Amino acid sequence: METGLRRLRYFRILAATLNFRRAAVALGITQPALSRAISQLEEEVGAALFTRSNRQVALTAAGQSFLKGCARTLDALETAIDETRRVSRGLSGTLTIGYTDTVIAGRLPDVIEGFCRIAPDVTIRLVQGYTDQQMEMMEAGQLDVAIVTSPGRQLDLETLPLQSDGFMALLPASHELAKSPRIMLRDLALQAFVMGDPDRWAVYNRHLWRYCERAGFDPSVVQTAPESRAIIGLVSCGLGVSIMPESLVSTVDARVVARPIADLETRLESFACWRLAEPSAVLVNFCDFLASTYGTDDPSNHGAGQIHR
Numbered sequence: 001m002e003t004g005l006r007r008l009r010y011f012r013i014l015a016a017t018l019n020f021r022r023a024a025v026a027l028g029i030t031q032p033a034l035s036r037a038i039s040q041l042e043e044e045v046g047a048a049l050f051t052r053s054n055r056q057v058a059l060t061a062a063g064q065s066f067l068k069g070c071a072r073t074l075d076a077l078e079t080a081i082d083e084t085r086r087v088s089r090g091l092s093g094t095l096t097i098g099y100t101d102t103v104i105a106g107r108l109p110d111v112i113e114g115f116c117r118i119a120p121d122v123t124i125r126l127v128q129g130y131t132d133q134q135m136e137m138m139e140a141g142q143l144d145v146a147i148v149t150s151p152g153r154q155l156d157l158e159t160l161p162l163q164s165d166g167f168m169a170l171l172p173a174s175h176e177l178a179k180s181p182r183i184m185l186r187d188l189a190l191q192a193f194v195m196g197d198p199d200r201w202a203v204y205n206r207h208l209w210r211y212c213e214r215a216g217f218d219p220s221v222v223q224t225a226p227e228s229r230a231i232i233g234l235v236s237c238g239l240g241v242s243i244m245p246e247s248l249v250s251t252v253d254a255r256v257v258a259r260p261i262a263d264l265e266t267r268l269e270s271f272a273c274w275r276l277a278e279p280s281a282v283l284v285n286f287c288d289f290l291a292s293t294y295g296t297d298d299p300s301n302h303g304a305g306q307i308h309r
Contacts, residue, residue, distance in 0.1 A: 005077070007041040008070050010034055011049065015067050018057045092121040093282040098134040098146040099126055101228040103270050106247030107163045107294075108147065115289050122282055130200040138275065144283050145274045149203050156276055160290055163270040165245035167211075168258040170231075172238045178257040185264050189217035192240035194231050197224045204268075208243055211264055232256055 014023040014034065024031040042049050049063035059067065099108055104126075112124055129137060134146035138157070147162060169188060171178045177187060195205060201224075212219050222240050225231045228248050235242050236255035245268045249258040272290055274283060 004044075005074075007037050007044075008074055010037045011041055012067070012070055012074060014038060014050070014057070015059055015063065015070075018059075020057065092119075093280065094123045094125060095282050095286055096125045096127060096142065096144050098129045098137060098143045098148070100128075100130065100134075100148060100270065102149070102165060102245045102247050102268065103147045103163055104128070105228070105251055106165065106245075106270070111162070111290070111294075114293060115286055118289065119282075119285060122285075131203040133200070138273070144280070145272055145286065147270060147272050149268060149270055150207075157273045158276050158287070159271045159273040160287075160295055161269055162272045162290070162294055163247070165247050165268040165270070167208075167243050167261050167264050167266070167268065168246050168249050169261050170235045170242045170244055170249075170252065171257045171259065172235060172241075173255050173257050174238065175241070175257070177241075177259070180259065182260045182262045185211065185215040185261050186217065188212075188219075188241055188243075189215070191220070192222040193219040194223050194225065194234040194240040194242045195219065195221050196228075196231060197226045200226050207266075207268070211266065215263070 010023070010027060010029075013026055014020065017023045017026065020031050020034055024034045027034065038050065045062075045066060047062040047066075048060050049066055051058045051060055097112075108126075112126075116122070116124065127137070127143065129146075131148040131150065134143060134148050137143045138146050169177070169183055177183050195201065195208070198205065209219065223234055225234055228244065229251065231242055231244070232248070232252050234240065236253065243261070243264075244258075246258075252258060272287075274287060279287070
């Protein structure tokens with residue numbers, strides 16, 4: 001196969017120069033070696049590709065036809081080689097990234113935009129999923145990167161803290177507590193709560209429930225919803241209050257008021273995680289980008305009492 005490809009290249013150079021001596025110099029071979037290669041090619045093709053005389057070399061009709069196919073073949077090969085090299089260097093390919101509502105409302109858009117600037121030919125596929133769902137997808141090989149809350153201690157995963165959120169109380173604008181610039185967690189003890197569905201929001205709800213218990217109460221949950229927008233919508237309807245990560249505050253409208261919780265200093269940490277075994281070149285590039293761009297964040301920005309793995 002290599003000999004055939006080499007002959008095709010020899011043929012194209014000779015067809016361009018129509019001079020055996022100049023073509024041989026351009027190819028870095030001897031003129032007799034070029035003549036033998038062209039003769040062998042003509043024998044394989046079964047047709048004369050050039051007419052030769054002491055004064056000139058010209059393409060035959062068959063040679064002109066062969067040149068078109070030869071050019072297409074070599075151009076396709078060069079394109080394939082270039083694409084293969086780009087994939088091997090992580091500059092081309094596909095990356096599938098899972099995300100939660102919290103990170104898509106926070107840092108993830110900047111992450112994707114920044115990586116696409118340095119690797120514009122990588123196709124990014126974003127998949128929404130709650131933490132446990134993303135972990136299952138990672139196990140099944142359906143995600144390259146999961147961006148989740150508390151991924152757990154899994155020995156085959158590498159993790160990087162990507163985003164840190166304080167907690168905010170979400171209240172209907174007409175609620176009496178909405179007048180206060182800051183509230184205490186125990187102020188919500190007698191309130192009706194709107195929370196995420198137990199299956200989708202299990203990790204987040206476990207943390208939130210624990211904080212409420214420390215404040216001396218169990219939330220009275222009157223309704224649940226699968227997504228953050230729906231939770232916020234239920235609060236805007238006056239059905240209850242909720243506690244959400246601060247990144248999601250940007251998605252509320254005038255019917256909902258967000259207030260800091262003075263006695264809840266713990267922050268919600270979102271982690272990017274990926275498998276250590278046999279990472280693709282694209283994944284290696286992406287993880288290097290994350291580490292160099294976000295891995296040097298001041299740990300104090302993540303707050304004391306973080307939610308760790």
